[in-house]
Every structure is written in C-alpha cells, then in structure tokens.
Amino acid sequence: MAELIDGKAVANSLDEKTKAQVDEMVAAGMQRPGLAVILVGDDGASQVYVRRKIKACQKVGVTSIERRLPADTSQEDLLAIVHEMNADPAIHGILCQVPLPDHIDTRLVLRSISPDKDVDGFHPVNVGRLSTGTGGIVPCTPLGVMILLQSVIDDFKGKDAVVIGKSNIVGKPVANLLLDAECTVTVTHIYTANLSEICRKADIIVAAAGAPQLVKGSWVKDGAVIIDVGITRVMGDDGKEKLLGDVAFDECQHAKAITPVPGGVGPMTIACLLANTVQAAKALQAGNGAANDYADAPDRSMFK
Numbered sequence: 001m002a003e004l005i006d007g008k009a010v011a012n013s014l015d016e017k018t019k020a021q022v023d024e025m026v027a028a029g030m031q032r033p034g035l036a037v038i039l040v041g042d043d044g045a046s047q048v049y050v051r052r053k054i055k056a057c058q059k060v061g062v063t064s065i066e067r068r069l070p071a072d073t074s075q076e077d078l079l080a081i082v083h084e085m086n087a088d089p090a091i092h093g094i095l096c097q098v099p100l101p102d103h104i105d106t107r108l109v110l111r112s113i114s115p116d117k118d119v120d121g122f123h124p125v126n127v128g129r130l131s132t133g134t135g136g137i138v139p140c141t142p143l144g145v146m147i148l149l150q151s152v153i154d155d156f157k158g159k160d161a162v163v164i165g166k167s168n169i170v171g172k173p174v175a176n177l178l179l180d181a182e183c184t185v186t187v188t189h190i191y192t193a194n195l196s197e198i199c200r201k202a203d204i205i206v207a208a209a210g211a212p213q214l215v216k217g218s219w220v221k222d223g224a225v226i227i228d229v230g231i232t233r234v235m236g237d238d239g240k241e242k243l244l245g246d247v248a249f250d251e252c253q254h255a256k257a258i259t260p261v262p263g264g265v266g267p268m269t270i271a272c273l274l275a276n277t278v279q280a281a282k283a284l285q286a287g288n289g290a291a292n293d294y295a296d297a298p299d300r301s302m303f304k
Contacts (some may be wrong), residue, residue: 003257005148005227011267014147015060018275022061025282033281034063035093035119035274036085040078040104041071046097053095056270062277065091075104079112086114092281093119095273116284119276121173130176137276142173144268145206145227146181152225152257153204156181162199163187164215164246165208170229174206195219207246217251226258229265 026032035057039050050066057064067081078096085091094117100106110118115125121139129136153159161183165171171187178185183204188195190209199205199219207215208229220226230246245261252258259265 002226002253002255003152005152005257005259005264007144007148007259007264007267010148010151011144011271014268014271014275015056018062018271018278019060021278021282025278026061030285031090031281032061032063033093033278034065034091035095035277036065036067036088036091038067038069038078038081038085038094038096040069040073040097041101043097043099046099050097053270053273056274060274060278062274063090071101073101073104075108078104078109082109082112086112086117089284091117092284093117093273093277095120117280119273119280121276122169127168127173130173133176133180137280138177138272139169139173140269140272140276141170141229141265142177143272143276144265145170145174145229146177147268147272148227148259148265149204149225156183159183159203160201161185161204161206162202163206163208164195164199165189165210165229167208170208171206174208178204178206205247209246211246212244213246213248215247215252217248217254220252220255222254223256226252226255227265228259228261231261231266 022033037050037053039046054064054066069078082094082096085094094113096109096113098106100109110122111124113123115123118126118137121137126136130138161178163171163175163185166187166189175185175187186198188198196219199215200221202224204225205215205220206227206229210230210232212232212234226247228245228247232244233241234244236242243262249258249260
C-alpha cells in the first residue's frame with residue numbers, strides 16, 4: 001500500500017509555523033501581517049473560498065481585510081482600490097478573487113497588485129523571479145506541492161519528475177521548483193505523445209491536467225511519488241456528485257506515496273497563502289520587498 005500524504009496534517013503543521021512567526025513578529029514590536037481580499041460580484045464558489053481564507057487568517061493571527069464589491073463595479077474603481085491597498089502599510093498581501101466579471105480585464109487587475117504584496121505569486125515580476133531562481137513570491141498551490149513532496153522525499157537530486165499540465169498557475173511553476181530542487185523535469189500537455197510511457201519512467205508525478213483519472217496504475221512504476229492536483233466534480237452511479245482527481249487512486253497503491261482527492265493538495269493552498277503573507281510582511285517591514293534582489297527576498301526556509 002502506498003503511503004497516504006495527508007495534506008490536512010501537513011497544512012496544519014505549516015499553519016502552526018506561520019502562527020509562531022506571527023507571534024514572534026508582534027512580540028518584537030512589528031506590525032501584525034495583514035491580508036486584504038477583494039471579492040467582486042456574488043460568485044458562490046468564490047464566496048465560500050473567501051470565507052475559508054478569513055477563517056484561516058483568524059487561526060494564525062493574520063489580520064483579514066475584506067472588500068466586497070457589487071458585480072457592476074467598474075474596472076477603474078477596482079484598480080483604484082488596488083492602488084489604495086498597494087499604498088496601505090497595514091496591508092502586506094493583496095488577493096483579488098477570480099473569476100472577475102466579464103467587463104473587467106483580469107490580467108490588468110492582477111498585474112496592478114504590487115509584486116511585493118502579490119501573495120498569490122501571479123505578478124510577472126514574481127513569475128520572472130521564480131523562473132530565474134532569484135527569489136520572489138511562489139504561487140500557493142505549487143509551493144504546497146513542493147512541501148508535500150518534501151514530506152516524503154529527502155533528496156530530490158537527479159530524480160526524474162513528470163509534470164502533467166503546463167498551466168501558468170500550477171504546471172509551469174511546479175516545473176521550475178522541481179528544477180531548482182535538481183530534478184530532471186519533463187512537462188507534458190494535451191499534445192504530448194506517449195504520455196503513459198513517459199510517466200512509467202518517473203520517480204515523481206505531479207498531475208495537474210484537470211482530466212479525471214487520467215493517470216492509470218499501469219502508468220506508474222513501483223516506488224514513485226504521486227501528487228494529484230486535479231479535482232473535478234462528476235456524477236456517480238448513485239446519482240450523487242463526487243470529486244475525482246487526475247489519478248486513478250485505487251490503481252496506484254504500488255506507488256511509494258500518493259495524495260488523496262480531496263484532502264491532499266487542496267488544504268495546502270490557503271496554508272501557503274498565509275505563509276506567503278507573513279513572509280511578505282516581514283520583507284516589507286524590513287524594507288526588502290519580494291521584487292528586490294534575491295538576497296533581500298522573503299525567507300522561505302520555514303517551508304522546508
């Protein structure tokens with residue numbers, strides 16, 4: 001049987017480290033880290049996610065600032081709010097919940113967030129820092145993937161890693177992080193030929209394609225480590241909705257370790273968001289934003 005990588009347990013451990021850092025900051029006379037969340041419109045899934053973030057902030061002692069705006073908010077007004085938050089010293093992380101209404105240019109809004117406060121790690125400055133190995137803020141889900149891998153792998157050097165999916169949100173940043181860890185990395189996508197054969201050689205498989213049960217047991221060699229990022233809602237034979245990952249979980253018990261869906265990568269995303277906020281707060285209060293040189297970038301040693 002494969003070892004189950006418990007994302008909830010790892011996320012709780014990271015939350016404890018984050019809370020300890022917040023307590024240390026406050027005890028040292030530093031400002032309590034503040035995370036601002038902007039929600040435009042009434043998308044149900046977004047509202048649930050925002051509530052979870054607010055609850056998580058309370059758990060670790062991060063100040064939560066929430067701005068709920070009507071769906072007809074103009075792009076100009078939204079950008080003005082972002083610029084206001086960029087200038088607010090009490091706010092160290094800014095998150096604009098997507099999807100945004102159709103009349104708003106999502107890319108423009110996300111790029112208007114200061115890279116020093118871009119705790120989602122989506123700003124081109126942070127993307128560039130990650131791709132060149134020179135610091136910056138790492139996107140939350142890819143960071144969570146690496147922390148989960150570190151919980152079962154002591155040494156990454158020379159391991160063959162396959163990333164299924166090349167999205168800017170997960171696939172590409174995960175590939176960069178694995179390269180930084182000295183893995184040999186293959187990034188695959190919908191046009192990749194012989195995907196099953198490529199996977200059979202992998203020591204590490206990170207599945208982030210959004211294709212339910214794409215990775216079969218026959219694709220996985222004995223002793224591989226599997227991180228399943230995919231999550232899709234499907235209707236079961238009993239007429240009830242259920243969640244499926246990109247990996248055929250039951251077929252892959254000959255792996256060394258595997259994440260479940262749900263309960264694997266999911267819990268790590270918000271935990272990493274809060275950890276990023278604390279690191280951004282420390283850097284900003286020290287005068288060293290995430291967009292500065294690598295030597296002044298936020299310390300990520302706590303994630304290891």
